Amino acid sequence: xxxxxxxxxxxxxxxxxxxxxxxxxxxxxxxxxxxxxxxxxxxxxxxxxxxxxxxxxxxxxxxxxxxxxxxxxxxxxxxxxxxxxxxxxxxxxxxxxxxxxxxxxxxxxxxxxxxxxxxxxxxxxxxxxxxxxxxxxxxxxxxxxxxxxxxxxxxxxxxxxxxxxxxxxxxxxxxxxxxxxxxxxxxxxxxxxxxxxxxxxxxxxxxxxxxxxxxxxxxxxxxxxxxxxxxxxxxxxxxxxxxxxxxxxxxxxxxxxxxxxxxxxxxxxxxxxxxxxxxxxxxxxxxxxxxxxxxxxxxxxxxxxxxxxxxxx
Amino acid sequence: xxxxxxxxxxxxxxxxxxxxxxxxxxxxxxxxxxxxxxxxxxxxxxxxxxxxxxxxxxxxxxxxxxxxxxxxxxxxxxxxxxxxxxxxxxxxxxxxxxxxxxxxxxxxxxxxxxxxxxxxxxxxxxxxxxxxxxxxxxxxxxxxxxxxxxxxxxxxxxxxxxxxxxxxxxxxxxxxxxxxxxxxxxxxxxxxxxxxxxxxxxxxxxxxxxxxxxxxxxxxxxxxxxxxxxxxxxxxxxxxxxxxxxxxxxxxxxxxxxxxxxxxxxxxxxxxxxxxxxxxxxxxxxxxxxxxxxxxxxxxxxxxxxxxxxxxxxxxxxxxxxxxxxxxx
Numbered sequence: 001x002x003x004x005x006x007x008x009x010x011x012x013x014x015x016x017x018x019x020x021x022x023x024x025x026x027x028x029x030x031x032x033x034x035x036x037x038x039x040x041x042x043x044x045x046x047x048x049x050x051x052x053x054x055x056x057x058x059x060x061x062x063x064x065x066x067x068x069x070x071x072x073x074x075x076x077x078x079x080x081x082x083x084x085x086x087x088x089x090x091x092x093x094x095x096x097x098x099x100x101x102x103x104x105x106x107x108x109x110x111x112x113x114x115x116x117x118x119x120x121x122x123x124x125x126x127x128x129x130x131x132x133x134x135x136x137x138x139x140x141x142x143x144x145x146x147x148x149x150x151x152x153x154x155x156x157x158x159x160x161x162x163x164x165x166x167x168x169x170x171x172x173x174x175x176x177x178x179x180x181x182x183x184x185x186x187x188x189x190x191x192x193x194x195x196x197x198x199x200x201x202x203x204x205x206x207x208x209x210x211x212x213x214x215x216x217x218x219x220x221x222x223x224x225x226x227x228x229x230x231x232x233x234x235x236x237x238x239x240x241x242x243x244x245x246x247x248x249x250x251x252x253x254x255x256x257x258x259x260x261x262x263x264x265x266x267x268x269x270x271x272x273x274x275x276x277x278x279x280x281x282x283x284x285x286x287x288x289x290x291x292x293x294x295x296x297x298x299x300x301x302x303x304x305x306x307x308x309x310x311x312x313x
Numbered sequence: 314x315x316x317x318x319x320x321x322x323x324x325x326x327x328x329x330x331x332x333x334x335x336x337x338x339x340x341x342x343x344x345x346x347x348x349x350x351x352x353x354x355x356x357x358x359x360x361x362x363x364x365x366x367x368x369x370x371x372x373x374x375x376x377x378x379x380x381x382x383x384x385x386x387x388x389x390x391x392x393x394x395x396x397x398x399x400x401x402x403x404x405x406x407x408x409x410x411x412x413x414x415x416x417x418x419x420x421x422x423x424x425x426x427x428x429x430x431x432x433x434x435x436x437x438x439x440x441x442x443x444x445x446x447x448x449x450x451x452x453x454x455x456x457x458x459x460x461x462x463x464x465x466x467x468x469x470x471x472x473x474x475x476x477x478x479x480x481x482x483x484x485x486x487x488x489x490x491x492x493x494x495x496x497x498x499x500x501x502x503x504x505x506x507x508x509x510x511x512x513x514x515x516x517x518x519x520x521x522x523x524x525x526x527x528x529x530x531x532x533x534x535x536x537x538x539x540x541x542x543x544x545x546x547x548x549x550x551x552x553x554x555x556x557x558x559x560x561x562x563x564x565x566x567x568x569x570x571x572x573x574x575x576x577x578x579x580x581x582x583x584x585x586x587x588x589x590x591x592x593x594x595x596x597x598x599x600x601x602x603x604x605x606x607x608x609x610x611x612x613x614x615x616x617x618x619x620x621x622x623x624x625x626x627x628x629x630x631x632x633x634x635x636x637x638x639x640x641x642x
Binding site: 001002004005006008009011012013015016019020022023026027077080112113114116117120121145174175176177179180236267270271274277278297301303 | 316319323326327330334337342345346348349352353363364365417423465466467487488491492494514515601602604605608609611612615616618619622623
């Protein structure tokens, strides 16, 4: 038994060494990042801002792979918040330093959420169709975030086929994922029109359409929203359509809305009343929708948003 | 017999070690996921159509309130419950600083609560996410129930006393809520750092409020666990030892971050040195079973420190105050 105890102790010691070694590696990487991230971000901003848009503006040489990786991270971070005008400069920087090849290599070597993070960065660096093709095999990964970031890469590489790509995606888009794709739309990466999205037979495209309508306040889609809220076969999308109607402050005292709310469970209706009160609907504007106890509940919510002037002490 | 006892001991120690390693792996995965989501938040922070979260808290000071109001997620509010008679100075300071005005109120009676005197909302648009309730101080559960009555959103995050929220914690919870169907999950909790849980409002109402026994009996299949901290608390002196064992992200009853860290690391080092000394003694005397058990204790201590250092950390506001005093004033 002595040998077994010794082997066990040696294994425990090895695990401890690995843990502390990983901790030391992380702290060192954080320290190096803190020292170099800010100056590198400044250099990237100068490269993007000072360019005249031509691809052969002067770029300083960066030979070390670690520096180019850091450049790719910073560029992806900046590309997520810059507009179309800066995109051509981003493309020239990526081409000049071969950042897409470097990021592809990092994607191959990583796994799990780290792979998803590098896929997200690749999507922000405007990959070419061949680059997106190289990462297509990750669309069947077990990790949902990896699959979603692969979808973002495909959308960024081929914007004209993006709606087809979203429609063919195997999973149901969550609200957060929908928001990310809507953000891509508003950064000019995807051509889109609201009505075809809302009337599409694909659930993901209808969710996307609702997100776009909420973002731009497209009041003209009111009849379509009513139709979705009252008769969509997917309850989740019907509920989202109701919330979209409320977010746009559209009139809700109509038969379709009454029918839609009658189909909701009580808890969902209360949640919707809270949203309506938060959006500023008055009791009179929604008088057709309530049952008696629910009217009192909604009145109590609306009352708490009002200020009595002068306030009694 | 002694062989059977040895085998049993080894099996137990191996199971404990594997559980510890599994915990470390889960925390690392959670940290990687958080980095991924932090990158995604940067481009979608203006999406105003996600699920709403109401942060419920009791007595607060200005610094803590500014931390809570500092979250960038638009559909988030802070509901503070205080007793204006008991905490008169702090209450008046908040009313003046955030331009709170007394508003009309009528109780919804969804969740039973007593002693509510007044409701305040801010007249300043910058602080429209703050709600202040003047309530007779009774129990923590009753204070939370009062806050839940006036919360606007569908998810409630009651904060432990004295805690501050970490950067991106609200956004992290929003993503976790979006990952599941609303009916499938009753609460989302964390097992790293101070115990925190995000509740669905309807679950709290159905259970009869915070503090009810029914809320503590939520089926496990309706609970989701995040392996990362959401809040940060200065550990008080009674649990300084727990902090020294690496069981919470930071430890110490002192005000500054650096002194807290120094105390925590001092205690950690003392515990480790004592364990190592006993381990060396056991090895010298040939007490192999004790040596293996002490290695497991050291492994547990290493995993605790690893989790605390990888997943923990103070909010950015406090770090800024430490590095540049007066910059956040």
